Amino acid sequence: MSERVLEIDSVSKEYRLGSYGSGTLYRDMQSFMARIRGREDPNRKIYAREQIRGEYLMALNQVSLALNRGDALGILGRNGAGKSTLLKLISRITAPTAGEIRIKGRVASLLEIGTGFHPELTGRENIYLNGAILGMTRGEITRKLDEIVDFSEISQFVDTPVKRYSSGMYVKLAFAVAAHLDPDILICDEVLAVGDVAFQQKCLNKMSDVARGGRAVIYVSHNMRTVSQLCSRAVFLDRGRLTYDGTVAHAMDLYAGAGLRSVERDLDALPRTRDRGESMRMLKMVVLNNQSMEYEQDSDMEFTLTVRANVSEPNCRIRFIVLSNNAAPLATAQCPAFRVEAGETFTRGFRVNLGRLAPGEFGIKIQLIGSRHDGRASYYDTVVDCGRFVVTDDPARNQGFIWNEPVWGSVRLRDCETWPVEEDVCP
Amino acid sequence: MWDKSVKWDTTIRPKKGWFQIDFRELWRYRDLILLMVKRDFKVFYKQTILGPAWVVLQPLFTTLVFTVIFGNVARLPTDGMPSFLFYMAGNIAWQYFSSCLIQTSNTFVQNSKLFGKVYFPRMVMPVATVMTKLIDFLVQFALFLVFLVIYAVKPGSPVAPNWQLILLTPVMLLQMAMLGLGFGIIVSALTTKYRDLAMLVSFGVHLWMYATPVAYSSSLIYQNYPALAKILMLNPMTPVIELFRSAYLGVEMTCAPYIWISWVTTFAVLFVGIVLFTRIERTFMDTV
Numbered sequence: 001m002s003e004r005v006l007e008i009d010s011v012s013k014e015y016r017l018g019s020y021g022s023g024t025l026y027r028d029m030q031s032f033m034a035r036i037r038g039r040e041d042p043n044r045k046i047y048a049r050e051q052i053r054g055e056y057l058m059a060l061n062q063v064s065l066a067l068n069r070g071d072a073l074g075i076l077g078r079n080g081a082g083k084s085t086l087l088k089l090i091s092r093i094t095a096p097t098a099g100e101i102r103i104k105g106r107v108a109s110l111l112e113i114g115t116g117f118h119p120e121l122t123g124r125e126n127i128y129l130n131g132a133i134l135g136m137t138r139g140e141i142t143r144k145l146d147e148i149v150d151f152s153e154i155s156q157f158v159d160t161p162v163k164r165y166s167s168g169m170y171v172k173l174a175f176a177v178a179a180h181l182d183p184d185i186l187i188c189d190e191v192l193a194v195g196d197v198a199f200q201q202k203c204l205n206k207m208s209d210v211a212r213g214g215r216a217v218i219y220v221s222h223n224m225r226t227v228s229q230l231c232s233r234a235v236f237l238d239r240g241r242l243t244y245d246g247t248v249a250h251a252m253d254l255y256a257g258a259g260l261r262s263v264e265r266d267l268d269a270l271p272r273t274r275d276r277g278e279s280m281r282m283l284k285m286v287v288l289n290n291q292s293m294e295y296e297q298d299s300d301m302e303f304t305l306t307v308r309a310n311v312s313e314p315n316c317r318i319r320f321i322v323l324s325n326n327a328a329p330l331a332t333a334q335c336p337a338f339r340v341e342a343g344e345t346f347t348r349g350f351r352v353n354l355g356r357l358a359p360g361e362f363g364i365k366i367q368l369i370g371s372r373h374d375g376r377a378s379y380y381d382t383v384v385d386c387g388r389f390v391v392t393d394d395p396a397r398n399q400g401f402i403w404n405e406p407v408w409g410s411v412r413l414r415d416c417e418t419w420p421v422e423e424d425v426c427p
Numbered sequence: 428m429w430d431k432s433v434k435w436d437t438t439i440r441p442k443k444g445w446f447q448i449d450f451r452e453l454w455r456y457r458d459l460i461l462l463m464v465k466r467d468f469k470v471f472y473k474q475t476i477l478g479p480a481w482v483v484l485q486p487l488f489t490t491l492v493f494t495v496i497f498g499n500v501a502r503l504p505t506d507g508m509p510s511f512l513f514y515m516a517g518n519i520a521w522q523y524f525s526s527c528l529i530q531t532s533n534t535f536v537q538n539s540k541l542f543g544k545v546y547f548p549r550m551v552m553p554v555a556t557v558m559t560k561l562i563d564f565l566v567q568f569a570l571f572l573v574f575l576v577i578y579a580v581k582p583g584s585p586v587a588p589n590w591q592l593i594l595l596t597p598v599m600l601l602q603m604a605m606l607g608l609g610f611g612i613i614v615s616a617l618t619t620k621y622r623d624l625a626m627l628v629s630f631g632v633h634l635w636m637y638a639t640p641v642a643y644s645s646s647l648i649y650q651n652y653p654a655l656a657k658i659l660m661l662n663p664m665t666p667v668i669e670l671f672r673s674a675y676l677g678v679e680m681t682c683a684p685y686i687w688i689s690w691v692t693t694f695a696v697l698f699v700g701i702v703l704f705t706r707i708e709r710t711f712m713d714t715v
Contacts, residue, residue, distance in 0.1 A: 004430040015713055066429070088712070092439060092546035095709035101439040107546075115544035118466055120473045129466055132459035133545055 004104065005184050005216050006067035006090070011099030013060040013085050059085040061240040062099070067185070067218070072211040074227040074248055075220045076255040077237035083220045086237070087187050090218070105184025108134055119163035123154060123173055126162050130177045144180045151206075152176035153199070172199055179206045186210050189220045204230055224252055224326035228406055249405050252325045253361040253390075263287040267305075267366075270383050279311045280340070280368055280380035285387065288349070293389040295354055297397055297412065301389065302351045305366070312342040313370040313380070320352050323363035327384075330410050331357065337371070358412040359393035359403040448705050453548045463555035468562060482566045486522055490515040497642050506644045506678045507585050512578050513676065515571055517641040520603065520671045523564040524664060525632045527607025530556045532614035532628050535711050542712065549708040550701075553612050557604045564600070575675060587677030595674065602667055602693055609696035616703035619711045639664045644672075645681055660685040663692040 060082045067073060075083045088094050089101060091109035116133040117126045127148055131141040141148075149155045152173045154165075162170060188207065207230055211217045221227055227234065227248060234251035236244040244254055267282040284306040287293065295301060305318065315337040322331040333352050340346070368381040393403050403412070472478045490511060497503045498510030505513040531553040535542070538552055579586045618624045639662055640648070648656045659665055666682040666689040673680040 004433045007429055007433075007435075009429065089439065092437075093543060094712045096439065096441055098441055102433070102435040103437040103439070104433055104435055107437075109545060116541050118470060120470045121466060125466070125469075129462050132456070132462045133541070133547055135456075135547065136458075138458040138462070 002068045002070055002214075004066060005069055006065075006104070007100075007102040008063060008065040008086075008090070009100045009102065010062045010064050011060060011086075011089060011096045011101060012058065012062055013082075013089060013094075014097040015057045015059055058240045060089070060096075063237075063240075063242045065235060065242065065245065067216045069184075069214045069216060070211060071233055072208070072217040072219065072231045074231035074234035074251065075218065075237060076227065076234055076251045078255070080239070081237040082240045083237055084189065087189055087218065087220060090185070091187055103185065106135060106181070107185045107187065108178060108181040108183035109187040109189075117162055117170070117174060120161055122161055123149075123152075123158040123165070126173070127158075127177055130174065131181075134178060134181055136181060148176045148180050151179060151202075168199075175203055179203070179210075183210075183215065185216045185218065187218045224255075228252065228326075249325075249360075263291060263293060265387050267383050267386065270385055272382060276379060277381040277383075280307060280309045280313070280316075282307050282366065282368055282381050282383060283345070285366070287387070293387065294392050295389060297357065297359065297391055297394060298353070298355060300351050300353050302349065304347050304349045306345065306347045307340075307368065307381075308345040309340045310342060311340075313340045315371040316340045316380075317369050317371075317377075318350065319367040319369055319377075320350070321365040321367065322354075322357065323365055323384075324410055325361060325363075327363060329365070330362065331355075354391060356411050356413060357391050358405065358408065358410050359391050360405045360410055361388060361390050362410075363388050448550065448701050449548065453550055453554070456548055456551050459547060460551050460555045460558065463551065464558045464562070467555065467559040471559075479566065482563045483570045486515065486518050486567050487570070489522075490518050493518065493642055503643050504647060506646055506672075506676075508672075508676050508678060509578050509584075509586070512574055512586065513644070513672070513678075514642065515574060516672045516675055517668055519564065519567040519571055520599075520668050521636055521639065521641045521664070522567065523560060523600070524603040524607045524667075525636065526560045526563070527557050527604060528611045528614075528632055529629055530560065531608055531611025532618065532625070534612065534615040535619045535707065536615075536622070536625065539712075542708075550612075550704065553608055553615070553704075556611075557608050560607075561600070561604065571675075585677075589674050589677050592670065592674035595670070599667055599671055599674075602690065603664075605697050606663055606667075606693050609693065609698075609700040612700040612704040613696070616700075616707040616711075619707055635662075635664075638662055640668055644678070645669060646679070649681055656681075661688065661692075663689040663696070665689070 063082070063086065065073075075086065077083050085094075087109065089096050090103070091107055116130050118129065121129065124145075127145065128138065128141050132138065149158055152169075152175070154169050154173055157165065157169065162173070165173070186207065204226055207217050207219070211230075211232070217230070219227065219230055231248050233246070234244075234248040235242055235246075236251045236254040238254075244251055263286065265285045267285050282305055284304075286304050288302040288304065290301070309316075316339065317337050318335050320333045320335075321329050324330050335350060338348065363384075364386040365382070365384045366386050367379060369377040369379055372378045395402055472481075475481065477484070493514040494511045498505065498514070534549070534552050534556075538549075542549060575586065575588070578584055579588065614624055614628055636642070638659070640659070645656065645659060645665060648659055660682060666686045669678075669680060669682040670686070672678045
């Protein structure tokens with residue numbers, strides 16, 4: 001077994017709301033007086049979340065986790081699930097309320113890199129300063145200086161004050177410093193928001209190198225593509241609790257699917273982009289003959305759509321688009337045209353054959369289209385989050401294999417044919 | 428699930444205990460302290476016309492004003508010393524202390540962005556500040572020495588530096604740094620919760636100066652208000668300023684019996700400061 005580098009032992013973090021951090025003595029007195037007189041605290045912040053108990057918010061609740069050398073761990077969870085809080089605890093920015101975190105070696109965090117850069121100082125000076133802030137000694141930085149400058153791709157500007165840098169250059173330099181820290185645990189939080197695609201790829205490669213080089217990486221991102229590319233393991237945080245620890249694919253399912261697998265959706269309330277859903281609007285979607293939104297491979301999904309039309313359209317169609325976990329389109333089905341009169345609200349049934357979709361979890365995007373005179377589609381309405389469904393795995397269909405989505409993809413082609421070929425005996 | 432065999436380098440626990448400052452860790456980050464000093468020094472003078480001249484102009488003008496107002500207009504006695512030199516000695520010493528205090532008192536609020544992103548011993552920042560201010564002091568001190576020599580070589584000059592006491596200069600500087608740092612970090616710890624204190628600091632330090640023999644000599648107070656003089660001596664800065672003047676100007680020292688009180692206060696203040704600071708540093712991100 002490889003060496004343990006991090007243990008998070010039933011750690012909780014509690015934030016106090018309201019009376020904390022009002023900032024002035026006057027407000028604190030005000031709150032205090034209100035409490036004495038039994039009135040409501042005028043400075044109390046209002047939150048509407050489940051984790052709140054009285055004046056306390058449990059940002060993390062009894063979270064336990066262990067990390068070994070070579071692990072690349074992804075942390076997934078919706079906003080407010082406690083991901084950033086967990087990273088802040090590991091990187092010692094704030095202390096836990098209960099529990100213990102044990103660390104072996106050096107932790108480097110890339111929580112919004114480039115902090116500590118001073119705009120007036122040159123690139124070189126900032127490399128030293130930032131390196132020292134991240135825990136390197138001056139000697140170490142000097143040894144790695146060339147490497148850092150090379151990696152950052154800004155070698156000709158290294159003696160220019162960073163205030164003259166573009167934001168891309170800034171991030172490149174900052175990431176270069178952090179990437180050369182040689183930490184035992186590297187923590188990254190949405191660092192790749194800036195920088196061009198090539199540089200992003202370079203960063204991801206660097207992080208994979210860190211993991212492969214026998215160190216551990218903890219990565220938090222809402223970008224599923226990078227998580228699946230980088231991480232070998234993932235955990236899912238749900239409102240402060242760690243509810244899953246295991247494969248990246250399953251954690252991503254949990255992340256993408258939390259709460260959307262209902263059989264009846266109020267499409268009217270969902271957001272649209274501009275100009276969509278005005279002349280024709282999808283109001284409701286009801287899935288028939290299925291309570292769990294789980295389907296076998298090659299089965300049919302039946303649903304009804306209720307649509308309100310303000311215009312007539314002789315060639316109305318729906319387009320049923322299947323989305324992958326990271327919201328990329330995978331497959332599309334269209335229905336034959338039907339006629340719609342202005343002013344009517346109608347309900348139609350639809351049946352979609354899921355065909356060659358492989359086991360996994362998918363999203364549904366539905367478009368309501370008409371055809372224009374030039375033969376192209378005119379879009380009346382588009383709803384991206386119509387719901388999610390699962391295609392269940394049936395190893396019998398896959399010759400006993402369990403479908404491995406990250407490796408095999410999301411489409412299962414028909415079994416290929418095979419036959420023996422007799423070797424020609426060459427004369 | 429837990430691996431009992433591992434020897435952990437760091438264990439993060441909820442805050443408990445009172446006095447937890449890791450001096451070894453601070454020492455490991457000494458390069459950061461030096462780089463911070465360098466940064467502060469460089470950045471401070473970038474985009475100023477006169478650059479480092481500001482360091483000497485400030486005490487020079489304050490001293491001139493003191494000389495005119497207190498020396499010439501109010502005619503306060505300066506223990507027989509040239510009033511310019513007398514005020515300058517008090518001024519640069521006070522300046523060092525007060526700038527340490529004021530600057531370090533901003534530690535958390537000013538660095539909250541940085542502290543919110545990366546961990547390093549928070550004490551790095553105030554320590555670096557105190558060292559940056561020391562550079563400023565040394566520049567001012569050099570100017571003071573120039574004037575000292577000019578006045579001292581004049582025939583019949585009353586200025587008579589006390590060489591033994593001059594050897595104690597590093598100790599005086601250390602005490603001023605410790606006091607400034609101590610008070611500064613106390614305030615910085617408290618300002619994370621109450622910003623009001625920040626308003627009080629510069630104003631309070633200004634008042635404090637008048638409770639310290641900077642613009643007058645303590646012998647003046649002794650002669651006129653002996654009871655008040657005792658209270659004046661409880662001010663931990665009084666003996667330091669007095670000692671500084673005695674060393675370089677040769678003024679008679681009236682504060683000798685009070686030096687130990689001043690040192691006890693200094694250690695107490697620094698201790699309380701470290702306790703508060705280390706308590707706050709672990710969770711201040713939740714309150715700022």
